[in-house]
Amino acid sequence: MPTADLRVFSCTSGYNAAGEHVLDKAEIVERRDMPIEVPQLLQVNALAAPLRRRLAYRVKQYELNLVLSFLTIPRAGRVAARTTDLRATARHISAFVTESVGMGMLTATMRDFHHWKGDHDHLEHFDALPSDIAGAYRQQRGVRPDLLFRDPAALDSGMAGEARGRTTRPPKSPQPLVAQRRRLDEILGWSARQAYHPVTMAWTCLGGPGVGVDLFDITFPPPSHRRPAPPDPSPPKRPVPEEQPARPAHPTDRSDTTEAVERERREYQSLPRDSDSDGPYVFEAERALSVNAFTAIEHLYQTAPRGDETQIFNDEPVRGDWVSADLIGQSNIQLFLGVLADEPPPTLQSALRARRRRFEAAYDEIQVDVFGRLIVAVSLDSRFAPPWREIATRLGQG
Known part of the structure; x- marks a missing residue:
């Protein structure tokens, strides 16, 4: 590993x-x-979304690929x-x-x-x-x-x-x-x-x-032996974003999900649009771990390529495709970013984490993890993208 x-x-x-x-x-x-675990190394950036902005699949995939391309x-x-x-x-x-x-x-x-x-x-x-x-x-x-x-x-x-x-x-x-x-x-x-x-x-x-x-x-x-803390030491360096809504529980009803998506979309569209000048909703340096919020993840899903018919997980199609981490130079690392229509049940995600921790996975050339509705897979020693069955096997689906 x-x-x-x-x-x-x-x-x-x-x-x-x-x-x-x-x-x-x-x-x-x-x-x-x-x-x-390389997918977990990418986890924070995979889950991050610019505050108050939509998330596009190719942009997110490129961000992850850019990080990998600077690493051996x-x-x-x-x-x-x-x-x-x-x-x-x-x-x-x-x-x-x-x-x-x-x-x-x-x-x-x-x-x-x-x-x-x-x-x-x-x-x-x-x-x-x-x-x-x-x-x-x-x-x-x-x-x-x-x-x-x-x-x-x-x-x-x-x-x-x-x-x-x-x-x-x-x-x-x-x-x-x-x-x-x-x-x-x-x-x-x-x-x-x-x-x-x-x-x-x-x-x-x-x-x-x-x-x-x-x-x-x-x-x-x-x-x-603890002492009271002194007052806050300095003025704020930048505006503080308003509270983010609580992340919803794992959805079990697709109609509930759709209703929530529409509600967040209306709220999003009612916000002031970004401009070239600093404003109350412009936080260029700040990124929220909100890709699994409904609006962000839905837009990521809608902009993801459909992939081939073999890309199935938990009886549902997986959108997304492979890219080589060769933006800087030659590389044998292949990256897959997948997006699911629905989040897998918590019990299944727990089973996947337990499977990943097994000793025999320590030297596996393909690493896979599931973060809510995202699947991140990395092939560490191949000039070509592996077939989906290799990913499915590691997700317990083969």
Whole structure:
């Protein structure tokens, strides 16, 4: 299986002279190869949609392919970036790739080290929290983490994660870098203002012979020693998007889904359209994990190619097709993005996750995952797209 070099820092937190909650001590307690499920590496970007905008299949497919095209991913061995190409590209493209990989590595460390077992319904972006939990997080100024990994057994709790991606070489120092410590201090300040919310940070570097990830596992002072948080430190850097609607439960009735789609479409069409100037609905840098909201996913489904007649999952056609991850150079990686008309039942998705975790899948050249109505498959060692029966077999349908 592809891997990344993982260093785990065990950290304690305390207080500086100003009474701010900051990093105290940190030491490396573990270093090892972390297995990488490539579809899950793409999960955050696969689920992301620009706020208040429609989502088109070819655009989403191209985004995922762009990330993969800047990586070299062997069947067994270290995932690496095409560093020369990454440094030669435009800054905004480099930032998109490094941010996407950083988010993916944060998700990978949550599954690998913190044993997070959530799915797409339990992953949220702090820029666009659904209304069922947004009230639990006070609107505040200053820095906040990137992602919220909700506990599937208690959806009002979870861990906040900060993802940092860099094009530099992985650090060798046994102590946190100055930049790492500074960012941790900012995130720990946010944590204190949120009643000491659990936090972690994954710092990903793409500039070496292999991708390296520093994970910070943080222990807070005991409750009796915790201090009240200082006021918010700085004015907002950008407008805060209004609350997003709660993600609906798994639909069981297609007529209910259609009605909800039409309702969201009317609400969407009533919003002010995007313009060249900044406005209340223009958040260029912000992306919500809302592709499974009805309007976004329906438009993705409607714009996806129908595929051939063999593309069947759970007795339903799968729209979508394969592309080669060769936008930058020659590649043996093939990517499939599929869209389903309906979300599979939760029991089926749980069975698929259990199947994926089996040991015999560790060296499989084809990796597949299902995120709600999305299917992401990656073939790691082929110049040609594999037949659908190979995907169906791995989804337990063969």
